[in-house]
Amino acid sequence: MSGHDSKYFSTTKKGEIPELKEELNSQYKDKRKDAVKKVIAAMTVGKDVSSLFTDVVNCMQTENLELKKLVYLYLINYAKSQPDLAILAVNTFVKDSQDPNPLIRALAVRTMGCIRVDKITEYLCDPLQRCLKDDDPYVRKTAAICVAKLYDINAELVEDRGFLESLKDLISDNNPMVVANAVAALAEIQENSNRPVFEITSHTLSKLLTALNECTEWGQVFILDALSKYKAADAREAENIVERVTPRLQHANCAVVLSAVKMILQQMELITSTDVVRNLCKKMAPPLVTLLSAEPEIQYVALRNINLIVQRRPTILAHEIKVFFCKYNDPIYVKMEKLEIMIKLASDRNIDQVLLEFKEYATEVDVDFVRKAVRAIGRCAIKLERAAERCISVLLELIKIKVNYVVQEAIIVIKDIFRRYPNTYESIIATLCESLDTLDEPEAKASMIWIIGEYAERIDNADELLESFLESFPEEPSQVQLQLLTATVKLFLKKPTEGPQQMIQVVLNNATVETDNPDLRDRAYIYWRLLSTDPEAAKDVVLAEKPVITDDSNQLDPTLLDELLANIATLSSVYHKPPDTFVTRVKTTVQKTEDDDYPDGSESAESSAHVGDGITSPPASSSSVPAAARQADPAPAPAPVPDLLGDLIGLDNNAIVPVDQPSEPTGPPLPVLLPASTGQGLQISAQLIRRDGQIFYSLLLENNSPVALDGFMIQFNKNSFGLAAAGPLQVPQLQPGTSAGTLLPMVLFQNLSAGPPNSLLQVAVKNNQQPVWYFNDKISLLPFFTEDGKMERTSFLETWRSLPDSNEVSKDFPGAVVSNVETTLDRMAASNLFFIAKRKHANQDVFYFSAKIPRGVPFLIELTLVVGVPGVKCAIKTPGPEMAPVFFEALETILKS
Amino acid sequence: MxxxxxxxxxxxxxxxxxxxxxxxxxxxxxxxxxxxxxxxxxxxxxxxxxxxxxxxxxxxxxxxxxxxxxxxxxxxxxxxxxxxxxxxxxxxxxxxxxxxxxxxxxxxxxxxxxxxxxxxxxxxxxxxxxxxxxxxxIFNEPIAVDAARLPPLGPAAIFMQGSKRMPGTAVTKSVIANEPAGRKREEIFVDIIEKISVTFSSSGYILTSEIDGTIQMKSYLSGNPEIRVALNEELNIGRGGRSLYDYRSSAGSGAVVLDDCNFHESVRLDSFDMDRTLTLVPPDGEFPVMNYRMTQEFRPPFRVTALIEEAGNLKAEVIIKVRAEFSSSITANTIVVQMPLPKYTTRATFELEPGAVGQTADLREVSKKLEWSLKKIVGGSENTLRAKLSFSQESHGNITKESGPVSMTFTIPMYNASGLQVKYLQIAKKSSNYNPYRWVRYVTQANSYVARM
Structure with missing residues (x-):
């Protein structure tokens, strides 16, 4: 072999493709090999060399493995766009799968599995069957993975042809590599199947534990992760398992160590003997610490996991706090995580050392790190009562350096310390007041103002201090305005003299008349009313004793912690989020059968019935809204939301939405379905949306009424799609002037109405304070289009032909105009309307799309249009033509958006 | 997946x-x-x-x-x-x-x-x-690139820098490349690489110290012979449940106490408990035979002291001293000492010791860091840097808090702080005239080497 591969990248003059074609057909082997390399080079830089398909495939029949591998690489890339030509390669594949050379057999099966063309899949079955029983372990281990590939393309085929059984047999294979791949394949198939495919019995358990000792490091991870789902029968079995797994803690591969830790932690839950548990903790500590000697990337993962582990079992690393001290050259993401763990491990015994570290960090260069270090000192003060005084003296030392952001951060934490230990450390207020004029961050300002208001009676010049802030009241961020309002009221209640009285008038005026912020206005009105009707009551309310706070920042909710601990050594434990909040893998195979589409159907039926029971007033059957609702006037046209108000509510009240709620979708505001004028101050905006393959009812409830609302429940009337809530509506108590958004998961085909499909969705919402509200929504078909609606070109044609002409419906959209094909295609694709092909007809462009709605009803769509000219004609063919009107409505919204 | x-x-x-x-x-x-x-x-x-x-x-x-x-x-x-x-x-x-x-x-x-x-x-x-x-x-063959112009990679790459005894191309040789003459050179590299982290308090006490070590191997031996690596006989693993705070009790006994260690999967530990030898058939390519971690007290190779003092209006003086506390037969190289200065530092003039060779000192304008580079430091010697600073504003008497900590990076070939040693490296092959090259190399690098002010 001569020269450099990179020469293949050099661009030739025109006629590159014909030149390559000639070389590919050369009679000389070396020339052909060089030519294929050039083709691959062109392919990797994104050039289209698919036209050479036949010529490249011709090179496939060779004994030269290097050349064969190159051709296979090419095939994987282009087979999808050239399915008919790919068939040409099948014979060679089948032949190769019987080659005397095991490498060629394995290569053939590996490559065929990567070519996701239906026609090839059929030919794959026989070779795969043979290779699963091959004499050579390299072939068997490749075949095991190939079963998972096939399952991803065609799950039924895998089940029908008995591949699952063959795969299970491989668990007992004598080659550990084969075992590991079989386990990996089965685990993946199980993830995507609703049937029990791979259940670990005590028998498989012992086999796998034996294989563990002989496996490669990666195989050990596959096996440990699969076994972590096993629930031991009793403490004795758990101890046995742990004993077999513990040696893995000594492995050099961090992934093996963490997976072993996960397994041990899980089994420990069952172990009752405290001696055994203590001993295990002792064994786990050094390997966990050793993870911190790995590359910083691994350290980060280890630290995120350790953070969870010490929340459950603080003793494991109680004596190791020193290893979490930040190194000078740690990346910032490692330093931040170390700080978090230092706070968690801080105790009366080590707090002096820890404070010394924090103090040092607080004078470093990185601003974010410094801030976090200052906060850490405050959090230690709140956590450890006996150390609070030492923490405060460190904070005061830091304030004296007069670095602006350090001072501000210190004031924020000192406010919390005052809340935690009332009437203890107020003597330092004078020192704090010295820094008053340097504060320029909202949170620090708000904290300082809170302190002044809270201790107005002890600060001689509290009124002067507050007054200095009042001058800039209108310009302040709302956080500061709210605090100023409250602090001024406190001052007035404590020192009802002339000065404060004037101040309160200025503030109340500013906060009611001069502001657009409903939070501020509402709070000001409440104070105003309180002060004017009953000043004593005002005192009771405003100056009431506050509950003592604890340091729960970054402490996870116990149920969440449980779930995360079960997911140690996975992404979930790094994000500190349950897997279902970020796993978005499109499960193409699952949705092939009808039942699988709604795996939780039975559960949701129960829960929606439960919701129905909860609605007390209408004594109708639990799944229907009373007739009155049906006859109700059509809902008033959605009132346009005033932009300003919408923005303010959206922004300012984020804090009120509970953190565990899915975040508000960013995008156009939801249409208002129940205006506040109709709902006695309760305004409901809602829309059906699709996210991560699921349908949700996105709701925004705004309480503009004078009372707090709680006990929200929702109910849907029978409708053409059988839409119903999959669970109870989770909305917290809504204080006046606040709002809450929520995503309510929906299920289909629960309460179907008879008659031709229409888009009416009748909704009832109730709460404990108001009558039941009924309103109408319009069902758009858009959220129903499933992710698996893409059709192969051939099956599209077949389906089109197989449907009678009576199933074809068409409609004109004279007003719609497509000015940019790309964006329209993108928009269609975003709604799961998949582009199939395009052709020219006279001066018009004709586009074909496919889409699918649940229960496998496909839509074949033909759009005829001239780019940039108004007027789009749409024809659809579908087994359910009665859906056409609803479909056209949906399409129109896409075309016109 | x-x-x-x-x-x-x-x-x-x-x-x-x-x-x-x-x-x-x-x-x-x-x-x-x-x-x-x-x-x-x-x-x-x-x-x-x-x-x-x-x-x-x-x-x-x-x-x-x-x-x-x-x-x-x-x-x-x-x-x-x-x-x-x-x-x-x-x-x-x-x-x-x-x-x-x-x-x-x-x-x-x-x-x-x-x-x-x-x-x-x-x-x-x-x-x-x-x-x-x-x-x-694998059937394709690699195409060599000019290694000389490329930045080296991996921990073993440090051997390419200073010591001329090592064949520099060894670490950039492909595992499947053939030697020009068609003859492979029989050799094996065993590198004991230690990264040390030390934090000195402002008064010079050691606050934390830690060694992350690895025994790295790269074998070019034909026929995959078995290899025995013998380590110190007095080698203890695990601090026996004692906490970090009283590890000092074990110091001075001459024993090397590792907190924890792990081994490559090819390593067999049959006789490890008895005579501290590792047996393995090294696979091709570079791999860590053993990783270890130690917090036992050790003698840090360098003592660093730094002082910053106000010297009149808008002026200050810095003195940094670095003392090498290892044998004079050993030389550290590529030493860089850094010290963040107050943000309002505008100018710095430096004064190196008379006769200082291969030293430069500089003020990094953007990050306001003092940077002192030394090509080499011989064991037992002491180096001092003096700097005069000018400020654009008055300090609030917090000059010490606004500068530092001093951090240091260095490489010391043929030195290791832990005391862990490869006593011998035995290659099991019958032929008597078989005597491949064995390179056992030690090197210590700074990880986080910091002196607080």
């Missing part, structure tokens, strides 16, 4: 891209690069992207090796340590095969790289990362 693997240059150019499952959209490389380049979170100013993050349902993992970004994507809840470890290993395997890991070598050898990637990962599942095992499946 991963979906895609790719390698990007520092500018974001796509060097290698392999999609294993077709479930992540094509634009992922750009999405990733944009996210990493402009990482922002929680209103923080520009920060460094963590190695794992999620954008629109796709999880991105990345590590930086030799100035390149090795990235993997997935949509499922995989083991992140597996993926990150895998990325490091892929880098190592590629380096083993290409000899050098660089943008240039990857581009020149793209066919070989793709061949490797197909054997390392199938449908997103790791198959093997063993250079040895892979040899039977």
């Amino acid at each position: 991963i979906s895609q693997f790719f390698v990007l240059s520092q500018r974001g150019d796509n060097i290698v891209f392999r999609d294993y499952r077709g479930e992540v959209q094509k634009g992922s490389t750009e999405t990733f690069f944009r996210k990493v380049k402009f990482w922002k979170e929680d209103g923080q100013e520009e920060a460094q992207a963590p190695p794992v993050f999620n954008v629109d349902g796709v999880n991105y993992f990345h590590v930086k090796v030799a100035g390149l970004l090795f990235v993997a994507t997935t949509r499922v809840n995989v083991s992140p340590s597996l993926v990150l470890e895998l990325l490091q290993r892929i880098a190592r395997v590629i380096k083993d095969y290409l000899g050098v890991l660089s943008e240039d070598s990857l581009r020149k050898n793209f066919v070989l790289v793709y061949e490797l990637l197909d054997e390392v990962i199938d449908f997103g599942y790791v198959q093997t990362t063993s250079t040895e095992v892979l040899k039977s499946y």
Whole structure:
């Protein structure tokens, strides 16, 4: 072999493709090999060399493995766009799968599995069957993975042809590599199947534990992760398992160590003997610490996991706090995580050392790190009562350096310390007041103002201090305005003299008349009313004793912690989020059968019935809204939301939405379905949306009424799609002037109405304070289009032909105009309307799309249009033509958006 | 299980891209690069992207090796340590095969790289990362790139810098490359590499000290002979449940006490408990035989003291002293001492000792850091730097708090702080005239070597 591969990248003059074609057909082997390399080079830089398909495939029949591998690489890339030509390669594949050379057999099966063309899949079955029983372990281990590939393309085929059984047999294979791949394949198939495919019995358990000792490091991870789902029968079995797994803690591969830790932690839950548990903790500590000697990337993962582990079992690393001290050259993401763990491990015994570290960090260069270090000192003060005084003296030392952001951060934490230990450390207020004029961050300002208001009676010049802030009241961020309002009221209640009285008038005026912020206005009105009707009551309310706070920042909710601990050594434990909040893998195979589409159907039926029971007033059957609702006037046209108000509510009240709620979708505001004028101050905006393959009812409830609302429940009337809530509506108590958004998961085909499909969705919402509200929504078909609606070109044609002409419906959209094909295609694709092909007809462009709605009803769509000219004609063919009107409505919204 | 693997240059150019499952959209490389380049979170100013993050349902993992970004994507809840470890290993395997890991070598050898990637990962599942095992499946040959002009990679690369005794090409030789004469040179490298972290308090006490060590091996021996590596006989593992605070009791006895250690999977420990020997048949390529960690007290190689004092209006003086506390037969090289100065420092003039050779001192304008570089320091010697600073504003008497800590990086060949030693290296091969080259090399590097002010 001569020269450099990179020469293949050099661009030739025109006629590159014909030149390559000639070389590919050369009679000389070396020339052909060089030519294929050039083709691959062109392919990797994104050039289209698919036209050479036949010529490249011709090179496939060779004994030269290097050349064969190159051709296979090419095939994987282009087979999808050239399915008919790919068939040409099948014979060679089948032949190769019987080659005397095991490498060629394995290569053939590996490559065929990567070519996701239906026609090839059929030919794959026989070779795969043979290779699963091959004499050579390299072939068997490749075949095991190939079963998972096939399952991803065609799950039924895998089940029908008995591949699952063959795969299970491989668990007992004598080659550990084969075992590991079989386990990996089965685990993946199980993830995507609703049937029990791979259940670990005590028998498989012992086999796998034996294989563990002989496996490669990666195989050990596959096996440990699969076994972590096993629930031991009793403490004795758990101890046995742990004993077999513990040696893995000594492995050099961090992934093996963490997976072993996960397994041990899980089994420990069952172990009752405290001696055994203590001993295990002792064994786990050094390997966990050793993870911190790995590359910083691994350290980060280890630290995120350790953070969870010490929340459950603080003793494991109680004596190791020193290893979490930040190194000078740690990346910032490692330093931040170390700080978090230092706070968690801080105790009366080590707090002096820890404070010394924090103090040092607080004078470093990185601003974010410094801030976090200052906060850490405050959090230690709140956590450890006996150390609070030492923490405060460190904070005061830091304030004296007069670095602006350090001072501000210190004031924020000192406010919390005052809340935690009332009437203890107020003597330092004078020192704090010295820094008053340097504060320029909202949170620090708000904290300082809170302190002044809270201790107005002890600060001689509290009124002067507050007054200095009042001058800039209108310009302040709302956080500061709210605090100023409250602090001024406190001052007035404590020192009802002339000065404060004037101040309160200025503030109340500013906060009611001069502001657009409903939070501020509402709070000001409440104070105003309180002060004017009953000043004593005002005192009771405003100056009431506050509950003592604890340091729960970054402490996870116990149920969440449980779930995360079960997911140690996975992404979930790094994000500190349950897997279902970020796993978005499109499960193409699952949705092939009808039942699988709604795996939780039975559960949701129960829960929606439960919701129905909860609605007390209408004594109708639990799944229907009373007739009155049906006859109700059509809902008033959605009132346009005033932009300003919408923005303010959206922004300012984020804090009120509970953190565990899915975040508000960013995008156009939801249409208002129940205006506040109709709902006695309760305004409901809602829309059906699709996210991560699921349908949700996105709701925004705004309480503009004078009372707090709680006990929200929702109910849907029978409708053409059988839409119903999959669970109870989770909305917290809504204080006046606040709002809450929520995503309510929906299920289909629960309460179907008879008659031709229409888009009416009748909704009832109730709460404990108001009558039941009924309103109408319009069902758009858009959220129903499933992710698996893409059709192969051939099956599209077949389906089109197989449907009678009576199933074809068409409609004109004279007003719609497509000015940019790309964006329209993108928009269609975003709604799961998949582009199939395009052709020219006279001066018009004709586009074909496919889409699918649940229960496998496909839509074949033909759009005829001239780019940039108004007027789009749409024809659809579908087994359910009665859906056409609803479909056209949906399409129109896409075309016109 | 991963979906895609790719390698990007520092500018974001796509060097290698392999999609294993077709479930992540094509634009992922750009999405990733944009996210990493402009990482922002929680209103923080520009920060460094963590190695794992999620954008629109796709999880991105990345590590930086030799100035390149090795990235993997997935949509499922995989083991992140597996993926990150895998990325490091892929880098190592590629380096083993290409000899050098660089943008240039990857581009020149793209066919070989793709061949490797197909054997390392199938449908997103790791198959093997063993250079040895892979040899039977790889048919392309590497094309050498000019190693001299390339930045070295990996811990063993430090041997290329100073010591002339080492054959510099050894570490950049591909495992499958043939020597020009067709004859392979029989040699084996065993490197004891220690990274030490020490924090001195302002009064010179040692606050924390730690050694992260690894015994790295790279074998070019033909016929895969068995090798025995003997370590110190007085070697204890585990602090026996004692806490960090009283480890001093074990010091002085001459024994080396490791907190924890782990071994490569090829290592057999049959006689380890008895005579502290490791037995192994080294696979091809570079690999760590043993990793260890130690917090036992040791003598730090350097004592650093720094002083900053106000010297009149808007002026201050800095004195930094570095004393080498190791034998005079040993020389440390590429020493850099850094010290952050107050933000309002405008000018610094430096005064090196008379007769100082190979030393430079500088004030980094942007970061306001003092930087003192020394080409070498001989054991037992002391070096001093004096600097006069000018300020643009008055300090509030907090000058000490606003400067420092002093940090130091260095490399000391043929020195190790832990005292762990390879007593002998035995190659089991019958022939009497078989005497391959054995290189046992020690080196100590600074990890986080800090003196507080």
